[in-house]
Amino acid sequence: MTGAGQGPSAASPDALPFDPIGDALGRIRTEFLDDHRGEVADYIPQLGEADPAAFGLALVGVAGSVYRVGEADVPFTIQSISKPFVYALALADAGIDDVLGRVGVEPSGEAFNAISLEPGTGRPSNPMINAGAILTTSLVRGTGPDERFERIRDLLSRCAGRVLEVDDAVFRSEHETGDRNRALAYLMRHAGSLTADVEAAVDTYFRQCSVLVTAVDLATMAATLANGGVNPRTGEEVLGQSAAEQVLTVMATCGMYDYSGEWLFRVGLPAKSGVSGGVVAVSPSQFGIGLYSPRLDGRGNSVRGVAASEAISERFTLHLMHQVGRTAPTFERVAPDVGLVVAADDQGTSVSVGDAPRNADVAVLAVQGYLEFASAEQALLALRTRTDDTDSPEALILDLGHVTRCHPVAAALLDAMIEQIESRGVTVVTVDRRERRLLASSAEFTTRSEALARCRGGWRER
Numbered sequence: 001m002t003g004a005g006q007g008p009s010a011a012s013p014d015a016l017p018f019d020p021i022g023d024a025l026g027r028i029r030t031e032f033l034d035d036h037r038g039e040v041a042d043y044i045p046q047l048g049e050a051d052p053a054a055f056g057l058a059l060v061g062v063a064g065s066v067y068r069v070g071e072a073d074v075p076f077t078i079q080s081i082s083k084p085f086v087y088a089l090a091l092a093d094a095g096i097d098d099v100l101g102r103v104g105v106e107p108s109g110e111a112f113n114a115i116s117l118e119p120g121t122g123r124p125s126n127p128m129i130n131a132g133a134i135l136t137t138s139l140v141r142g143t144g145p146d147e148r149f150e151r152i153r154d155l156l157s158r159c160a161g162r163v164l165e166v167d168d169a170v171f172r173s174e175h176e177t178g179d180r181n182r183a184l185a186y187l188m189r190h191a192g193s194l195t196a197d198v199e200a201a202v203d204t205y206f207r208q209c210s211v212l213v214t215a216v217d218l219a220t221m222a223a224t225l226a227n228g229g230v231n232p233r234t235g236e237e238v239l240g241q242s243a244a245e246q247v248l249t250v251m252a253t254c255g256m257y258d259y260s261g262e263w264l265f266r267v268g269l270p271a272k273s274g275v276s277g278g279v280v281a282v283s284p285s286q287f288g289i290g291l292y293s294p295r296l297d298g299r300g301n302s303v304r305g306v307a308a309s310e311a312i313s314e315r316f317t318l319h320l321m322h323q324v325g326r327t328a329p330t331f332e333r334v335a336p337d338v339g340l341v342v343a344a345d346d347q348g349t350s351v352s353v354g355d356a357p358r359n360a361d362v363a364v365l366a367v368q369g370y371l372e373f374a375s376a377e378q379a380l381l382a383l384r385t386r387t388d389d390t391d392s393p394e395a396l397i398l399d400l401g402h403v404t405r406c407h408p409v410a411a412a413l414l415d416a417m418i419e420q421i422e423s424r425g426v427t428v429v430t431v432d433r434r435e436r437r438l439l440a441s442s443a444e445f446t447t448r449s450e451a452l453a454r455c456r457g458g459w460r461e462r
């Protein structure tokens, strides 16, 4: 069923004979296909025309692969799923303090269209309810509603990796029937939180809700958030990393209407749903999911979208609070008797690995993988153990060649430790064949032999 009849993208594994991820999604789709509970939204006629049987699932990984099953290429209006992305744009345009001063980040626990404004300030609880979203939209830069909307459409398109169009009939209907949203805007304007013109603010908001997307688009947009704001299919940096984190945080606490708490409890992923039956969910650093199934439960969430998300989270063990454990050892061992210590010799350059004597003069510590707080903490312990004892080498070579990424926190901790070790008279140098200068505190060499030569020079001088 994977990708049957669909045009797979260049990066899609759809065409491959074996696709365990697509197959797993297909099984989940089959499992919930016969769940016919819920009602298709019909507050405007266009939404009521949606095919209640449609059920599409898509997953886009941070490496850009696309997996899709069922009606994953059927267009529908994005509706409330536009809210987190427009929030990111408002944060970029107005700055976090200005935005937080006008829209909160507290879950309201109320329905999406509730009149939930802070007494006194008129500040809506969060940007995922309609009041907060209308206010957020008004904070997007632009000389008028048209320019403001074009900037929103451009952002949504860049997150999706293709130019998104507006469903004009849906827009007109939203505009004609949107008096409750207008009322919310007037209340905010009266309270002083909304300073923009009411008609202009709701016009842009109705337009953004009417942008057409597919489940694959939603999954790509979600993957852009998962990937720190970089669209993994186009490689474009669409959002800043901190904006992506801030948006994901609000999605985690407020994204699923008044089901947000139980959603986080059960599914454990930042998400957003919309009244036309779409759901996006994000597994940070891993992938984005887009789902489409138009029948909604009493809270306005897609029945099959919620059920399938729960199954995906459980089967792929995605809950944010899940303890993953360490995935790879950070170190080659440093003890001389296991052979990763470089022995001093009189030849000047040869490196002896595997048969070093216990009283080796130079120790090599090779670090690998992603160096963040926890792995840096292991590195600090190993460095301390290796240089604290009476067998401390005279020089230490820290090989960073297999470090895939070094978080600034890890670099700062290691730099501080190296300074302490050097203050005790031990020379520390780093090796990185890619010459990335990951640490500031020590001399860097491209090979262990060069580093060794430098270390030896150091002792002879002493």
Ligand code: GLU
Pocket (backbone or CB within 6 Å): 078, 079, 080, 081, 112, 113, 130, 174, 181, 209, 273, 274, 275, 276, 300
């Ligand atoms: N256009 C809809 C409204 O503001 C969006 C609602 C939704 O998706 O939650 O009423």
